Each structure stands twice: as C-alpha cells, then as structure tokens.
Amino acid sequence: MLFIVFIALALTAFVDSAPEWDDLRVTWGPNIYTKFNQQPRxxxxxxEQGFKLVGPAECGGSGAYNGNxxxxxxxxxxxxxxDKNxxxxxxxxxxxxxxxxxxxxxSKKLQPPFVFVDNRYVISAYFTDPSKICTEGRSAKEFKDEGTGTDIWLQTGNTPSEVTLIPKQQKDVAGTKWVEGKCFITMGVHYWYDIKPDMDCDTFLPxxxxxxxxxxxxxxxxxxxxLPSPHYEHPGISVIGVSLQHTSVPENACT
Structure with a gap:
C-alpha cells in the first residue's frame, strides 16, 4: 500500500512582483475546497493554530536537521x-x-535519507538554503519577496549539509535519475526517482x-x-498506475 502526503507550494496565479511560491498546503483531494489544507508559514x-515545538529549542540543535x-x-x-527568525x-x-x-x-536501505533523532525517523526537505536556516534565517522582507521559499533541497544524508537540490525547471530534469510519469489533474506531471521494473522496493525513494x-x-x-495520519492519501493501484503511465514500471510494483 502506498501512503502519500502531497505538498503544494503555489496554488494562486502569479502576478508581477509576487513570489513564485506563495502558499504551503498539504493533502491532495479531487475537491480543492475540502483538501489542500493551508499551513502556517x-x-x-x-x-496560534496549535502547533508545538518538538526537539531542541535551539535552531538545528539536534544536528540531524536544520530548523525548529x-x-x-x-x-x-x-x-x-x-528558521531562526x-x-x-x-x-x-x-x-x-x-x-x-x-x-x-x-528499511535500513533508506537510512539515510531517513535519520533517527529524538526517538523517531525523519526525512526532511528545505525551501530555503539549509546552510542559512539556523545561522542567518530570513528577514521579513525576504519572506515577503520570496514567499514560501526559493528552491527545494532534499536532505539525502545524515546531516543537513548533505542535500540534493531539486531541478526547479522541468527541462533540467533530463539527464538525472528522476523518471517522468504522467500528468494527473490538480497535481501535475509526476517524477519518481530511479524507478525500474525490477527494483528493490526497500530502496524506493519516498x-x-x-x-x-x-x-x-x-x-x-x-x-x-x-502509517496513520489524516494527512495521508491512500490511492488505489489504478491511481498509482496513472501516475506511472509513461514509465516502464508495472502499476502494481511496490504496492
């Protein structure tokens, strides 16, 4: 069974001087008015919304990820x-x-990108330069100008200094190990990492x-x-097959 958490960085139309990524929402659904839940930035x-700090009070204090x-x-x-600000x-x-x-x-083969810290396994992605999150942070003006962030850095190692920058332009994905799937309505064109028909599912990058x-x-x-959480979607095999349509991977692989 595949359990998915969808994370949107922009849902509104771009206008001159507006940040490219102007939002942060999670949980996909066919009805954008009942899903796509907005998150505090x-x-x-x-x-105010009931979130509480977990882990060290010092930004990046655990050494396993950056940020509070x-x-x-x-x-x-x-x-x-x-960030620190x-x-x-x-x-x-x-x-x-x-x-x-x-x-x-x-699985052990996914450690990292999963890192064990504070009695849990975590996988992290950053929207701003990870090296500055706990040293400089962003100013109010930078947040206003940039919005949610500027890029996506996926932490691939045991420390936040070990990250992979995700291509921001689709044309730049060519030549990488990201494999194109199909465009799914209200989501976009899917890309999965290094998937193959005979892959070891314990190595499937989530x-x-x-x-x-x-x-x-x-x-x-x-x-x-x-995994239990209201933030997950539980797509059926037919839906998974749609997202993999342009790949050579069977729709029921690793499901």
Missing amino acids: TVADAK AFIKNDDYALTLLY GFIAGIQHGITKELAEKTGYP VFLLYNGGELNAFGWAFLAD
Whole structure:
C-alpha cells in the first residue's frame, strides 16, 4: 500500500512582483475546497493554530536537521520547519520508533535519507538554503519577496549539509535519475526517482516531484507502509498506475 502526503507550494496565479511560491498546503483531494489544507508559514501563526515545538529549542540543535520543528496534535506526519527568525524553511515527515518497528519501515536501505533523532525517523526537505536556516534565517522582507521559499533541497544524508537540490525547471530534469510519469489533474506531471521494473522496493525513494507548466510547484512523500495520519492519501493501484503511465514500471510494483 502506498501512503502519500502531497505538498503544494503555489496554488494562486502569479502576478508581477509576487513570489513564485506563495502558499504551503498539504493533502491532495479531487475537491480543492475540502483538501489542500493551508499551513502556517510563520512560528507565530503556527502557535496560534496549535502547533508545538518538538526537539531542541535551539535552531538545528539536534544536528540531524536544520530548523525548529513544530507539529500539531502529536502528529509527526506533518512537521513544519522554521528558521531562526520564525519563517517557514522546510517540511519534515517523522515516524516514531514504535511505529517503525511495527511496520518495518523505513528499511535500513533508506537510512539515510531517513535519520533517527529524538526517538523517531525523519526525512526532511528545505525551501530555503539549509546552510542559512539556523545561522542567518530570513528577514521579513525576504519572506515577503520570496514567499514560501526559493528552491527545494532534499536532505539525502545524515546531516543537513548533505542535500540534493531539486531541478526547479522541468527541462533540467533530463539527464538525472528522476523518471517522468504522467500528468494527473490538480497535481501535475509526476517524477519518481530511479524507478525500474525490477527494483528493490526497500530502496524506493519516498519522494515524487510535480511540475506544472514546466515549473516545480509541488512535491510529495510516498511511503510503502501503513502509517496513520489524516494527512495521508491512500490511492488505489489504478491511481498509482496513472501516475506511472509513461514509465516502464508495472502499476502494481511496490504496492
């Protein structure tokens, strides 16, 4: 079973002088008015909405990721990362040690990008330069000008200095290990990492990219485990097959 968390960075039309990524929403659904749940992009708003700090109070204090981590209702499936100045800097998914032992996920072959910290396994993506999140952070003007962020850096190692910059333009994906799937309505053109018909499912990178009009404006987590959270979607095999249509991977592979 594939469990997916969809993360959108822009849902509104671009206008001159407006940031390219002007929003942060999670959880896909066919009805954009009942899903695509907007998330707070400042610590002040997060606290107002019931999010609480988890992990060290010092930005990047754990050494395993950069930023201050906030969750709501004790649900690590949606962990928001903020810089030292309280502006959105990234997003993280966490699986408690107990749940990992129960499900057998993540496999050892996925550690990293999953890193064990504070009794949970986390996978992190950053929207701003990871090296500056806890050293400089962003100013209010930079947040206003840039919006949610400027790029996506996926943490691929045990420390936040080990990251991979995701191509922001679809044309720049060529020549990488990202494999094009199909365009799915209200989501975009899917890309999956290094998928093959005979791949070892324990090595399946649980990340997909989404491009609209040639531009990166969303991505998501995709986990091969039965994980409980209202933020997950549980697509059927037919839906998964649609997203893989342009690949040589069978639609029921790793599901």
